[in-house]
Amino acid sequence: MLRRLAVVGVGLLGGSVAKVARGHGLAREIVGVGRDERRLRPALDDGTLDRVTTDLAAGVRDADLIVLAVPVLAIETLLPAVWRAAADDAVLTDVGSAKRAIVEAAQRLAAGRAVAFVGSHPMAGSERSGFEVARPDLFKGATVIVTPGETSPPAAVKMVTTFWEGAGAGRVVLLDADTHDRAVAAISHVPHLVAYALMDGVARFQPAALDVAARGFRDTTRIAASESTMWEEIFLANRDALRAGLRDFERALADLVRLVEAGDPVALRAALDRIKAHREGLA
């Protein structure tokens, strides 16, 4: 059990971290840090947090574990201040969806002062956001990717892993930051950009067709209702891996279009059968 957990950014992810830590007794005291005291009140009022503050340094000081749960570009921006304020034996983690820039920033800071940083990325979320949709079971059964850097002490990796397991994660997968960024570009960031484009292509060029949209379209574009601020930051933060993932997608699409244009039912069906088998193979 942690003596003190500090959660910076009490929205969907940070709020869910605090709720599960409270519910599962993972920390004795839970401190919430945010920019707007009024927006922190509901988490204080419902007993999720013991204390709230808008003073970042005061909030993270003396915490055993600091979880940065602000939008991905803000994590990099806040890191130097958190680094300065953290206790010598504190462990820092985050929940950002793109990792290379954050891990590199932590490594540069670690050259000045040895603070234990280990990146995390819980593969859980919602197209909705904010503390009002936070829930203690958000991480239940989820995969959490933990991305140790060269300067991450093994004991800190262990602590962060144990924390996510305690929060209900189905499994914790260790990946280096670059591998993480390419993997999440492929299975999350490219699909989000494509879902936005699917929605936008119809809205702009065939708006009347939306009137007959059925479940297939709703499912495929559900994530196009995600929070714009969050996804604008993710796309920009993971631009390089996103570009590479888009190339893979566009190559696969061009191959399928070629089969359709060739009008060869046997070859087209073989390709769809192969893809269907991959989709059915998803655990």
Next chain:
Amino acid sequence: MLRRLAVVGVGLLGGSVAKVARGHGLAREIVGVGRDERRLRPALDDGTLDRVTTDLAAGVRDADLIVLAVPVLAIETLLPAVWRAAADDAVLTDVGSAKRAIVEAAQRLAAGRAVAFVGSHPMAGSERSGFEVARPDLFKGATVIVTPGETSPPAAVKMVTTFWEGAGAGRVVLLDADTHDRAVAAISHVPHLVAYALMDGVARFQPAALDVAARGFRDTTRIAASESTMWEEIFLANRDALRAGLRDFERALADLVRLVEAGDPVALRAALDRIKAHREGLA
């Protein structure tokens, strides 16, 4: 109430048509036509059908309403034989996902003999197929597009519309075949091809990433587990409208990629906000 309903092709859609007709008392006798007598047996055994036959002409003769529920390319192929066998006062409809070629074929046949044909496309389905997944509530609340041609008698349009309403459709929308084909390309055929490409791009070029795929990826690629035979036919049957829909999608995607590459957070967020609003506007 119909005296006799003939369903040609007793799979997911045809089986569901027969089940709801039975359950809602839409027809006194329901005849199922298929190529393989053994595969028709379950629908006879469970009381969905009164009679089954592999003889198309015998099966549709004397039916008031004939529903062609075979794969989309087979509808066009079977149409001349159904046309010859149908009673003078029979009404023919189908459930095909692409309409121009079918409606044109019906119009050519109508020049020889006046049989009432009115195309239908119930916007309901599943990534699974076959009579074993057919259910009487498949059309409940669904949109059904009905595509009258120049030679469709108004009384037949009314009868087909009434039939779908009786089957539980939430609403029946009348569209001409070309408008239908463009609309379903936009909201169904392009999303399916894109979902296949998303799945394939990761499976071929980033297979390890599938290990961390979460709900967003599953939802976006769910329809890539659809039946290959069906979708191979739909893509080929609706190739022209699919090509046009893909151009719209690719234009929307290129615009988003340009905003990401420009690194302009304000413009990118404005675009995502606009798209999110469209997605939230889907009924």
